[in-house]
Amino acid sequence: MKLVYIGGIAVGVLALLGLGLFIAQGPQPEIVVPAEVLFKIGPLNITNTLFTSWVVMALLIILTFAATRSMSLLPTGLQNFVEAVVGFLVAQIEDIAGEKNGRKFFTVVATIFLFVLVSNWFGLLPFFNSIGKTADVGHEIFAELASASPARLTLKDGVYTADKKFAGAKMQKSGSIVYAKPRAKTVDFTVKAGETPGRAMDRYIVFLARNFAAFDIPEAAVEDPTAEEIRVAADALKNSSTAPELLDASQVAAGGEAAAIKSPALGTEIAGVSFENSAKMAVVIPFFRGTFSDLNNTLALGIIAFVMIEIWGFQAQGFGYLKKFFDFSNPIKAFVGILELLSEFIRIVSFTFRLFGNIFAGEVLVLMLTFLMPFLFVDIIYGLELFVGFIQAAVFALLTLVFASMATEHHGEDEHHAGHQGEEATADAHHHQGAAQAH
Amino acid sequence: MDKAVEALGLNLPQLIAQVVNFTILLLILKLTLYKPVLKMLDERKQKIAEGLNAADLARAEAAQAQANIQATLAQSRHEGQEIVAGAQQIAARIQAESREQAARDRDVAVERARQEIQFERDRAIAELRSEFAAITVSAAEKVIGQSLDATAHQRIIDEALAESSFSGN
Numbered sequence: 259m260k261l262v263y264i265g266g267i268a269v270g271v272l273a274l275l276g277l278g279l280f281i282a283q284g285p286q287p288e289i290v291v292p293a294e295v296l297f298k299i300g301p302l303n304i305t306n307t308l309f310t311s312w313v314v315m316a317l318l319i320i321l322t323f324a325a326t327r328s329m330s331l332l333p334t335g336l337q338n339f340v341e342a343v344v345g346f347l348v349a350q351i352e353d354i355a356g357e358k359n360g361r362k363f364f365t366v367v368a369t370i371f372l373f374v375l376v377s378n379w380f381g382l383l384p385f386f387n388s389i390g391k392t393a394d395v396g397h398e399i400f401a402e403l404a405s406a407s408p409a410r411l412t413l414k415d416g417v418y419t420a421d422k423k424f425a426g427a428k429m430q431k432s433g434s435i436v437y438a439k440p441r442a443k444t445v446d447f448t449v450k451a452g453e454t455p456g457r458a459m460d461r462y463i464v465f466l467a468r469n470f471a472a473f474d475i476p477e478a479a480v481e482d483p484t485a486e487e488i489r490v491a492a493d494a495l496k497n498s499s500t501a502p503e504l505l506d507a508s509q510v511a512a513g514g515e516a517a518a519i520k521s522p523a524l525g526t527e528i529a530g531v532s533f534e535n536s537a538k539m540a541v542v543i544p545f546f547r548g549t550f551s552d553l554n555n556t557l558a559l560g561i562i563a564f565v566m567i568e569i570w571g572f573q574a575q576g577f578g579y580l581k582k583f584f585d586f587s588n589p590i591k592a593f594v595g596i597l598e599l600l601s602e603f604i605r606i607v608s609f610t611f612r613l614f615g616n617i618f619a620g621e622v623l624v625l626m627l628t629f630l631m632p633f634l635f636v637d638i639i640y641g642l643e644l645f646v647g648f649i650q651a652a653v654f655a656l657l658t659l660v661f662a663s664m665a666t667e668h669h670g671e672d673e674h675h676a677g678h679q680g681e682e683a684t685a686d687a688h689h690h691q692g693a694a695q696a697h
Numbered sequence: 698m699d700k701a702v703e704a705l706g707l708n709l710p711q712l713i714a715q716v717v718n719f720t721i722l723l724l725i726l727k728l729t730l731y732k733p734v735l736k737m738l739d740e741r742k743q744k745i746a747e748g749l750n751a752a753d754l755a756r757a758e759a760a761q762a763q764a765n766i767q768a769t770l771a772q773s774r775h776e777g778q779e780i781v782a783g784a785q786q787i788a789a790r791i792q793a794e795s796r797e798q799a800a801r802d803r804d805v806a807v808e809r810a811r812q813e814i815q816f817e818r819d820r821a822i823a824e825l826r827s828e829f830a831a832i833t834v835s836a837a838e839k840v841i842g843q844s845l846d847a848t849a850h851q852r853i854i855d856e857a858l859a860e861s862s863f864s865g866n
Contacts, residue, residue, distance in 0.1 A: 292706020302710040311715065315722045322730035329737050331744065344734040365731055369723040420700065553705045558715030 271634065278633030284388070285427040285542075286444035287625040291618070293552040294543040296391070306390070306544055307552035314377045314549055347371065354656070355663045363662050366566050370559060371655035374550065378617060378647030381548030382640060387625055389545060395426035396502065396539035399447060399462060400531045403455050404519040416454055423448045426539040428469070445469045445539060447480075456522040460488045463504065463521070467491035470536050471501035488523040500537075505530035550650075551618040553610060560609035563658040564602070571665030579665070605661065609654065616650045832857045 293305035325336040333341050347368045352360030402408040402424075412419045425446035447465045449458050464483045467473035473494040475487060483491070495501045506529055518529040533539070550556050571579040583599040585591040620643045627636045702708075836857035 291704060293711075302714055303708065305706075305711060308711055308714060308718075311718055315718060315725075318722065319725050319729060322726060326729055326733040329733050331737070331741060333737075340730060341734055341738065344730065345738055348735065348738070364735075365723060365727055368731065369719070369726055372726070373719065373722060552711075553707055554711040555715045557707065558712050558719060561712075562716060562719055 274633050275631060275635075278631065282628070282632035284625070284628045284632065285442040287387075287622070287629055288425045288427075288444060288446075288541055289622055289625070291553075293547060293554070294390075294393075296543065296545065305552065305554075306547040307549055307555055310381070310386075310546045311377065311549040311555060313546070314373065314380050317380065318372060318376055343372075344368070351659060354659055359663060359666055362570070363659055366562070367655045367659045367662075370563065370658055371651050374559070374613065374654050375648060375651035377549035378651060379644065381546075381551070381617070381621070382624075382643055382647070383546075386546045386548065387544045387621060388542075390542045391545070392429065392538075392540040393426075393543050394533070394538060394540050395424050396466075396531065396533050399424050399449075399539075400459075400519075400528075403449070403459050403462065404528075411449055413455070418449055418451055418453050418455075418458070420451050421448055426541045428537040429540050443469075454522075455519055459519050459521050459528065460523045463495065463524075464488055464491040466502050466531070467494045470539075471495050471498040485523045488521075492521075492524055502536045503532040503534070504528050505532055548617050548621050550613050551621050553614050556610045556614040556617075557606070559613070559654065560606040563609055563654070563661075564606045567658065567662045567665050568602075570662050574666035605657075609657070613650050613654055616646055620646055832860070 293307040295303040295305050296309055297304050321336075322340060325340040329337060348360070348364060351364050351367055354360070355363050398410075402411050407413070411422050423446055425444060427442040427444045429442060445465075447462060461480060461483060464473075464475065464487060465480045468475050468477075468480055468491070471491075471494045473491055475483075475491065492504065495504055506527060518527045520527050550559075583595045583602070585595045620639075623639050624636060624643065627639055836853050839853055839857075
């Protein structure tokens with residue numbers, strides 16, 4: 259009997275996994291570290307992470323507003339909830355920093371915690387990294403190659419100075435809100451460093467022929483095609499009705515947006531690539547992406563934490579605070595001071611990359627698993643990510659709190675030891691002076 | 698460095714935007730969350746402390762009142778006992794006094810009776826004596842009138858005595 263159950267469960271799991279692979283397998287995820295730009299306002303790129311952070315802020319504000327709009331001494335519902343959260347935070351913070359400092363640090367630390375936590379958990383919702391607008395990579399590659407001052411490539415003295423990879427899934431449509439079909443094929447084309455635009459264009463022709471016109475050519479040939487292969491590829495593109503079409507200058511309306519580029523192998527000017535009749539090469543730019551899978555956002559938070567810690571340090575100790583960093587009474591102390599100063603700034607980096615690394619890795623993990631095993635296994639990762647989301651929020655807030663407590667502490671103890679050891683008669687006097695100043 | 702910054706997607710406008718975002722969020726949350734909730738928490742803490750204090754006070758007052766009642770009860774019980782004891786004392790005294798008085802009265806009465814008896818006796822003796830003298834005189838007259846011998850003499854006296862029906866004590 260027991261065996262039947264186990265067998266049944268095993269079959270169910272396998273069926274679920276198979277079904278997932280069949281109906282829900284996403285396109286191979288294209289992992290990019292920088293956040294994708296949704297649109298621009300002046301110099302500000304509205305990236306999906308920035309957009310998400312606005313949504314999270316709105317959520318927090320609306321929720322707390324609704325909860326505290328009409329407070330009563332006998333709490334109910336939402337008020338109960340926010341009171342529990344705030345009460346918990348206050349208790350924890352005052353526990354670590356003491357009552358007086360706790361209330362001072364509370365606003366910043368609690369906001370960091372809530373913002374990070376809600377962002378992280380909100381980022382686990384299914385519409386993250388999945389629904390978005392598409393960017394037409396196929397056209398973009400041509401525009402980049404043909405342009406004399408490309409936006410994403412670096413062109414210097416007629417050759418590209420850095421590798422640049424363009425990737426996209428093959429889709430039937432692009433340019434509006436679309437979805438990538440399950441198991442959509444992802445293809446990528448790399449512009450290499452040291453390559454002229456013309457050569458890159460030739461390789462692009464072969465790339466298109468191979469991936470969109472079923473032109474039978476080994477993968478390696480795309481990397482370094484012969485002139486013959488390029489000509490055959492161009493012919494293949496021309497002959498296939500479902501392949502992208504290379505347009506010459508006459509086919510592009512006068513004043514066309516893209517500049518033309520001359521193909522060295524074909525000897526013709528190419529003024530454009532038309533994907534009108536073929537599958538598109540495009541990527542989905544998701545509307546939502548975890549706020550803290552973007553270094554800008556974690557760095558901003560890290561800088562805020564750093565600045566607040568320094569401000570509190572100065573508030574508590576005046577310019578005596580700087581003594582921790584610049585103490586030239588003996589070489590060891592001077593060296594330690596330099597280390598302290600360095601570690602102060604390294605904190606920003608560790609703040610930034612700890613949060614970013616955890617959240618970004620989590621998103622990549624979820625994306626990769628939805629691609630490899632859409633059902634079931636992802637759930638385990640979701641559980642893990644819930645945990646990570648909370649831990650990272652707590653770690654960020656707690657570290658800020660602890661560093662702040664350290665910065666506001668008086669450093670009389672070290673001097674006290676020095677005085678006892680009798681190294682310097684002035685040390686003791688100095689200690690008293692410092693203490694008087696501190697109080 | 699530039700390449701690294703670009704690869705990581707760092708850019709100043711977004712960084713500034715995020716700092717501003719956080720600041721705005723902090724200020725608004727302070728307004729919509731921290732201030733009211735902390736105020737409420739403090740208020741409730743104070744209310745509860747007050748309540749507990751009041752309860753303590755009430756309990757102390759109740760204990761005080763209870764003690765007062767007990768003390769009053771004890772006192773009144775004590776007083777009652779004192780009153781009863783006093784009354785008993787008084788009763789005993791009255792009893793003793795009356796007993797004394799009675800004894801005195803009785804002694805007086807007895808004395809008076811004895812005096813009366815004495816007086817009566819004295820008077821009776823005096824009367825008897827005067828009567829006896831008269832009888833004796835008459836008897837002597839009779840004796841003198843007749844010839845008297847010793848036997849006749851005695852008879853006459855006996856007769857006289859019998860005639861006077863004197864019964865001495």
